Amino acid sequence: MTFYIFAVIAVVFALTLIFKKNPVSSAFSLIVVFLSFAGIYAVLGAHLIAAMQIIVYTGAIMVLFIFVIMLLSADVPDLDYSRTSKTTKITALIGGLTLWGILTWMFKGAELTKTGTHTEEWITQSGGNTQVLSELLFSEYILPFELTSILLLAAIIGAVAIAKRKRGKKT
Amino acid sequence: MNINRELLTLSYEQLQWLSPIAILLVGVLFVICVASVFNRGSKQITQWTSILSLFVTTLSSYSLLDTATPHLLFNGMLVLDKFSYFFFIVFNLSGAATILMSDRYLDLDEMNHIEFPILILFSVLGMMLLVSSxxxxxxxxxxxxxxxxxxxxxxxxxxxxLSNESGLKYFILGGAASAIFLYGSALIYGATGSVRISSMLTAATVAQPSVLFALGAVLVVVGFLFKIAAVPFHMWMPDVYEGAPAPVTGFMTAALKAAMFATFIRVLIQLGFGKPQWNAFQTSIYQILWWSALVTMLVGNLAALPQNNLKRIFAYSSIAHTGYLLIGLITALKNQAVLGSTILYLVSYVITTIGAFGILSLLAKKGDTGLNVHDLSGLSQRRPWLAAALALFLFSMAGIPPTAGFIAKYSVFYAAVENGEIGLVIFAVLCSAISVYYYLRVIVFMYMRNPAEQATWRRPILTAVVAIAVVALLTIALGFSPSSLIEATGSLSLAQI
Known part of the structure; x- marks a missing residue:
């Protein structure tokens, strides 16, 4: 039941995120979407993930988003959707509805019985979410954990390469 | 229920298996430090240290090439076998060739920044990890x-x-494809309870795989088809190829495609392919690939016909080659013994495109202009060697003997006919016949037109000349005596983990 409340909120605000023409209100819709995700995670019993979702996404990343929007496009007019052609809109609608239909049809026939090794009882036994997650990150999932740091380094260098523009003739 | 709490302790032997990846990682970090320490003249130093680390990685992969059994590392997250090491060599050499050929091109547009080789190194590292995941x-x-x-x-x-637009386009569409891939992976996890690809084998080979698993697998396949630009997921490719700097386009066409194909093959073998008996789920995946191969060949070749920009021609021809490669892939799914011919095609395609784009980088004028077909009029009179090399690469792409492209096409089509894909092969041969038109058109302009009065081309630098000469020699050598490469690729196989 709680799941459906959060799910409906998430979907509604995801729609306003897309359809609002003002970037700032879109950003705030995204905050609500992220918060309801946190709610869903909490309902699922993943309290650590829920807290991290709020701190990292709703807190840090969204502040950056809004900061950038304020800095860059304070004087840029609202987004203009009238340039999108009718055929694009119609095909997008058809494509979206088809995907939705396929997913609903698939999930109706699917049974979600299979669970992994990390069941709820097992987690409580081994000392709660935080402990299990941190132990897993440094044991079983050490490779993806370390690869993520390489990924971030590559992303930083890529961002510098694109963003560092030439100023005038002299450097 | 106990998980394996193996901490990060690598034995000496495991470290040895891991050495190509470790060397390149250390190499990247070293290059970053070097680039930051030497402010003046750091470009040369960065380039040469990058090339050095790529070559050392190649050597260490080569020394490990006789690995017999696959090694699983990090609790089975990384698999290092002969297949991985072979592709390590391919990625590293194409990265090195790209850096060697791009120096003067980047200077011309005043964008010879130290980040260029570093980003190439990072993407090569990503490819190596990808193919061994x-x-x-x-x-x-x-x-x-x-x-x-x-x-x-x-x-x-x-x-x-144009470059910014294509970068953004690629970023957004590539992000969407990654999201599709990720969603598929999540569904596979939901269906099997594990993210190891080894779990996919048991889930896929039962008589009736669960709907959830099937949907996840199809989404993963779609993500791969997007990245290799198979029709109908190809729309991003021509624009991105046109907007990207020419050496980068070459790197993408060659190395990135090879990486995605190699990983795709690994995932598909893990879905229970490689032998003749399939269940309904595998048959439907096969049908997706079959139709995609058919349409990819048709669209790629037909759309290339009216193009005038060389980069766009190569983009569409790259789509067409994806189609031929998909035939090889499909054949390998039926009978894993012919996997070698697909890899042979991949390698010869990598060699040819790296060479062709190396020449385009040398011919390009400031701002990547001067790459239309008629701009090459009379190239054979002003720069005969470059024209001859480009003609050689075009012949190889068209599959005309005695080039690497011919041997590759021949072995893929032969294997496909032997495994009952006669319809696809007939179609592919017809499509290759179409493709000869747009490849030869470039050659006609180079050799049979007179140059415009003021047409000049830069004098190529030594490193690029050496790199292109090596690639051209490889193309001819593989055309005349392909046996060593056929042997090398033929010995590659993928075990189901």
Whole structure:
């Protein structure tokens, strides 16, 4: 039941995120979407993930988003959707509805019985979410954990390469 | 219920298996430090240290090439076998060739920044990790390491609108494809309870795989088809190829495609392919690939016909080659013994495109102009060697003997006919016949037109000449005596983990 409340909120605000023409209100819709995700995670019993979702996404990343929007496009007019052609809109609608239909049809026939090794009882036994997650990150999932740091380094260098523009003739 | 709490302790032997990846990682970090320490003249030093680390990685992969059994590392997240090591060599050499050929091109547009070789190194590292991933999480992260570096490389011409646009387009569409891949992985996890690709085998080979698993697998396949630009997921490719700097386009066409194909093959073998008996789920995946191969060949070749920009011609021809490669892939799914011919095709295609784009980088004028077909009029009179080399690469792409392209096409089509894909092969041969038109058109312009009065081309630098000469020699050598490469690729096989 709680799941459906959060799910409906998430979907509604995801729609306003897309359809609002003002970037700032879109950003705030995204905050609500992220918060309801946190709610869903909490309902699922993943309290650590829920807290991290709020701190990292709703807190840090969204502040950056809004900061950038304020800095860059304070004087840029609202987004203009009238340039999108009718055929694009119609095909997008058809494509979206088809995907939705396929997913609903698939999930109706699917049974979600299979669970992994990390069941709820097992987690409580081994000392709660935080402990299990941190132990897993440094044991079983050490490779993806370390690869993520390489990924971030590559992303930083890529961002510098694109963003560092030439100023005038002299450097 | 106990998980394996193996901490990060690598034995000496495991470290040895891991050495190509470790060497390149240390190499990247070293290059970054070197680039930051030497302010003046750091470009040369950065380039040469990058090339050095790529070559050392190649050597260490080569020394490990006789690995007999696959080694699983990090609790089975990374699989290092002969297949991985072979592709390590391919990626590293194409990265090195790209850096060697791009120096003067980047100077011309005043964008010879130290980030260029560093980003190439990062994407090569991502490819190496990608092709040896045995786990959907590490596969996704290495895919992103590779893609993020390439997105930035595509947008590398900072002050050009076209380059920025294509970078953004690639970023958004590539992000969407990654999301599809990730969603598919999540569904597979939901269906099997594990993210290891080894779990896919048991889930796929039962008589009636669960709907959830099937949907997840199809989404993963779609993500791969997007990245290799198979029709109908090809729309991004021509624009991105046109907007990206020419050496980057070559790198993308060659190395990135090889990485995605190699990983795709690994995932498909893990879905229970490689032998003749399939269940309904595998048959439907096969049908997706079959139709995609058919349409990809048709669209790629037909759309290339009216193009005038060389980069766009190569983009569409790259789509067409994806179609031929898909035939090889399909054949390998039926009978894993012919996997070697697909890899042979991949390698010869990598060699040819690296060479062709190396020449385009040498011919390009400031701002990547001067790459239309009629701009090459009379190239054979002013720069006969470059014209001859480009003609050789075009012949190889068209599949005309005695070039590497001919041997590759021959072996893929032969294997496909032997395994009952006669319809596809007839179609592919017809499509190749169409493709001869747009390849030969370029040659006609180079050899049978007189140059415009003021047409000049830069004098190529020594490193690029050496790199192109080596690639051209390889193309001819493989055409005349392909036996060593056929032997090498033929011995590669993928075990189901």
């Amino acid at each position: 045995a786990d959907l999480i590490s596969m996704f992260i290495s895919l992103e390491i590779m893609s993020l570096s390439v997105y930035s490389l595509v947008a590398f011409r900072r002050n050009d609108r």
